[in-house]
Amino acid sequence: MNYLPLFINLKSKNVLVIGAGEVAFNKIKLLLRSKAKVNVIAKELCLEMKSLLRHKKINWLSKKFDLIYLKKMFLVISATNDIKLNEYIFKKCNERCLLVNVVDDTLKCSFIFPSIIDRSPIVVAISSGGTAPVLLRLLREKIEAILPMKLGNVAKIAGKWRSVIQKHFSNLLERRRFWEKLFKSIFVNHILNGKKEQAIKILKENMHKNNLLPGEIILVGAGPGDSGLLTLKGLQILQEADVVLYDFLVSKDILDLIRRDAKTICVGKRAGFQNMNQDEIIKLLIFLAQKGKKVVRLKGGDPFIFGRGSEEIEAAKNAGINFQVVPGITSAIGISAYTGIPLTHRKYAQGVIFITGHKCINGFVNNWSILSDSSYTLVVYMGTFQAVYIAKKLITLGRSKSTPIAIISHGTTIHQKVIIGCLSEIEKIIQFTTTPSLLIIGDVVFLHKKLAWFQNENILNNIKKNFSIVKLL
Known part of the structure; x- marks a missing residue:
């Protein structure tokens, strides 16, 4: 953030404007709306400025700038064509810790004017930091259209x-x-x-109604990483939350969308590190909800796909606490789309199977005869943990050694990294991966080279016909 957005009370405060052309006049109109005391220095006044002077809305101090006029000023605006004068004013204002804006020269501005949507007392201000004024105008038009005039x-x-x-x-x-x-x-x-x-x-x-509603637990799927993939319902819930318990897999961009005065608690688990175990997380959720809080459990991907969300709302149900679930785009769906790897395809795969790379508990065993069927795409969440074991098992039960695979980390983000290889090479290429990673196994991976659209310098898409070990580009 290059500029800290602030709303300044200028009522009855002295503001100095150097210049009296059309640009200066536009700034002065804005200052007068904020009830500032506008003082002008200029050789001549344009017709509009003369009208303001006649109606005693501005004070014409002098035709020539002098340092004495900086005294008792709250902020200064320089709107002249004199480059040397603008530089001089900028320097002297900085020396006096005075806010200064040299019009159309962002390098000589300690503050800038945002684009304003005025529904007083509601005021929306947006800025591109002087980088994209046309884009800013388009955004303003969209916001103007959705905010009622009254x-x-x-x-x-x-x-x-x-x-x-x-x-x-x-x-x-x-x-x-x-x-x-x-x-x-x-x-x-x-x-x-x-x-x-x-x-x-x-x-x-x-x-006279009971406004202290009973507490509630809401599971929200944050999606695979890109904040743009958060659902509209998910965004609305984050803006209403009193407390948010989030995982490590939730991106910073999404965390920034949480209501500012909501309490945020990281309860994430990742390889080699754990803030809380699952029982502690559930107890905290129930404790906060019983206090009347709207508690959001924010999870990467979708809460019901290897997210243990069902355990948390089952506990809420047993405790008599209201709950709801806002689904998210699960990692397999989002990441496959961002890598150009369709999970199903009439030519390559008639179905898709999701499994986890974590070892199963409670006696659950994978049906390897189905998983080794080449007509299905196999997607492994937390794919690096058991990748070598899974590959060997699949090959033993008949899946071809040359079956293409993709290992993706930081999927759907600007740091997305894709490594392409084949099933027999997984032990070699696993060293180039980071956790957590998603492993996609199946002939649909052939389509990555052709359909990949979300390109950046971290994508490793060097597919070779013989699927020899991929090289870091």
């Missing part, structure tokens, strides 16, 4: 009642639940439609 009225009425609600509900969680329920109700539509009295009636009725 949305600010909702915030104004809520603001008037905020202190009343604070006195009525002493518990922070109760207040949060009250506002969440209110803003999801017809209250908002009444205000947008100009029916203020009906909206206030709804508000008063909700004050």
Whole structure:
């Protein structure tokens, strides 16, 4: 993040603008909307600026800049065509720890003006840091289209009642639940439609309802890594959570989507390291839910595909706690798509089988006669742990040694790495992999070279006809 977004109160504060052309005028219009005291230095004023001066909305200090005019200023904007003057103003403002913006020169700006969507008192500001103004305009158009023009009225009425609600509900969680329920109700539509009295009636009725809802446990699948693959429902739940218990496989980009005041707890397990065992995780989930919290269990991939999600909601059910499940794109589906390896294909595979590389417990044994059938694609989660054993077992039971394989780590992310080889070479190529990795076995891997689209410098796609050991490119 190159710029920290801040909302500054400029009301009655002195702002200095050097320049009085069209660019300066546009900045001044924005400053006046924020009720700043605008002071101008310029040789001449454009017609629009003269109008502002006549109506006493700006103060024309001087025709020539002098350091004395920097005194008692809160921030400075330089909008001139004089490069040397702009550099001088930037330098002197920095020496005085004054916020300064040299228009159209981001290297000489200690602050920049964002693109603004105004639904006062709700204000949305977006910025590209000066890198892509056209993209910024397109984004603004999209946001403008989805935010009702009268949305600010909702915030104004809520603001008037905020202190009343604070006195009525002493518990922070109760207040949060009250506002969440209110803003999801017809209250908002009444205000947008100009029916203020009906909206206030709804508000008063909700004050006397039980807003401290019982706790809840929600399993959310985060998908295979790319934050864009998180479902819309998953995003909505993350914005409502009180507490989020997450795994190591959940990407930082997805963690950044969690509501800022939600408590986040890493309970992840990975090779050689474990924060909590499964029993401890379940106990913590139930404990937090019994406190009335909306608890999200955030898992990589899908909670019901080798994610032990069923164990957690079974415990919730036994404890009498409400629960729901938001599925995610499981790793096999997401990663195969991002590597151009279709898991089924009329020519190469009539079906797909998912297994885990972890050893099974409770006496479960893989049916190797089915797994060795070449008409099925075999996908192994946590594929590096038993990869050599699995390969030998498959070959022993009839799967061809030349069966193509793909080992993928960091799938669907910019760090995605794909290694292509064949079943007999797995012991050689396993040394080039990192954990966790997904192992895909089957003739569909032939299609990787042709269909791969998510390319970056970490993709290792050197497929050779004889499937000799792949080389790091």
